[in-house]
């Protein structure tokens with residue numbers, strides 16, 4: 263598809279049904295994304311501005327079909343929201359640019375529309391938080407922290423699959439779900455050779471959540487993005503490429519700035535687990551056995567078609583989460599959670615060598631840092647039930663294990679974060695990781 267620019271011909275929102283439609287033009291082709299929020303209980307004054315930001319975030323799915331040289335925003339946005347737009351495209355599509363060898367995307371020309379008037383007022387959402395649930399260990403830790411602290415979270419998901427629904431059903435907290443539908447022509451376009459690749463999906467889910475929280479008079483949106491999400495996978499042409507860009511701290515800070523500048527929303531969005539390593543989160547997760555039969559972090563289970571029922575057992579994320587949970591769950595429990603023993607399978611060794619930094623770059627998946635994998639390995643090498651397993655013994659013979667100080671640092675939980683103090687206290691109340 264050879265087009266000059268992605269354009270924004272307009273969007274609609276029906277306040278009686280809560281259905282939003284976002285239109286995107288690639289030349290003469292106009293594609294439409296639909297987000298069905300369900301009927302709102304409140305029409306918050308900041309809602310329309312949040313829908314503007316969502317209109318921009320969701321555009322990345324359509325931009326990537328043709329990857330034109332320009333994005334012409336057209337719609338009025340606050341000037342101080344533009345750094346978020348630039349980062350969303352240039353960094354959020356970094357993996358897409360790398361995989362498709364489209365270097366210009368890293369410096370994409372983003373043409374702003376007229377600047378919007380500053381928001382009429384500043385609002386700080388009060389009320390029960392909206393906790394975004396992804397079905398894996400991270401959001402379960404957040405759900406439990408908020409509930410135990412008496413903050414009475416509402417559990418939230420975009421397009422919940424049976425896993426997310428089952429995880430929410432374990433908790434007594436109420437739920438709110440939103441349906442997001444990509445333009446159905448996207449699949450046909452991909453089949454006929456349009457570009458494909460990763461997009462910053464967490465930015466989209468985050469803004470859907472902020473809009474949903476406003477529609478029901480709720481408090482801040484609480485994500486479960488961890489410290490390691492900010493660490494890039496590789497450097498290409500002098501730029502960091504991060505699969506998890508929209509889960510990282512810079513993306514969180516940009517989005518908070520855009521929400522304040524364009525919608526007048528303060529403290530409306532943060533990640534509770536930001537200061538924690540994946541290993542620390544796995545240790546906290548191990549305290550709660552009630553989710554064992556449903557928790558699933560494997561992305562293969564979250565595809566729109568041909569999804570696996572739970573863990574696929576042979577992807578980087580399955581390998582990493584098995585490794586991260588093993589030191590804290592014990593063997594019998596972990597084998598029940600995964601339904602398979604990944605450490606007994608020799609074919610997993612090359613994938614584990616990658617996670618330990620012994621071969622290529624960290625995989626383009628939501629996996630922890632190399633240092634965290636090494637810390638997990640060191641803990642396992644000291645545990646009788648794991649140390650002689652095929653994978654653990656092969657890796658310990660090869661990898662340089664971290665020092666005591668490095669192990670201790672992994673569980674400090676004091677990484678940079680934007681969590682309000684009352685919420686930090688809720689997390690601390692879960693107790694020490696180990």
Ligand SMILES: CC(=O)N[C@H]1[C@@H](OP(=O)(O)OP(=O)(O)OC[C@H]2O[C@@H](n3ccc(=O)[nH]c3=O)[C@H](O)[C@@H]2O)O[C@H](CO)[C@@H](O)[C@@H]1O[C@H](C)C(=O)N[C@@H](C)C(=O)N[C@@H](CCC(=O)O)C(=O)O
Pocket residue numbers: 323324444448452458459460461462463464465466505506507508509561562564565566567627628629
């Ligand atoms: C489930 C998954 O990993 N999907 C990635 C995969 O897509 P696939 O074709 O295998 O399946 P679908 O997800 O069903 O996608 C079908 C097509 O639709 C496009 N698409 C999907 C969602 C969307 O919001 N916009 C879209 O345009 C998609 O590109 C497919 O053409 O491979 C794709 C290409 O690399 C990835 O784009 C799919 O990733 C999804 C957007 C997704 O939801 N992935 C999350 C599980 C994920 O990777 N989360 C990251 C967070 C990264 C971030 O910065 O937000 C993580 O957990 O690390």
Ligand SMILES: Nc1ncnc2c1ncn2[C@@H]1O[C@H](COP(=O)(O)OP(=O)(O)OP(=O)(O)O)[C@@H](O)[C@H]1O
Pocket residue numbers: 393394395396397398399400401402418419420421422464467484485486487509558559560628
């Ligand atoms: N479908 C969704 N709807 C709403 N929020 C989501 C959805 N999927 C993920 N999230 C949010 O994004 C965060 C990151 O997603 P991710 O899949 O990494 O986390 P998770 O499922 O909680 O844990 P894990 O890392 O073990 O998979 C989640 O913790 C959650 O806050």
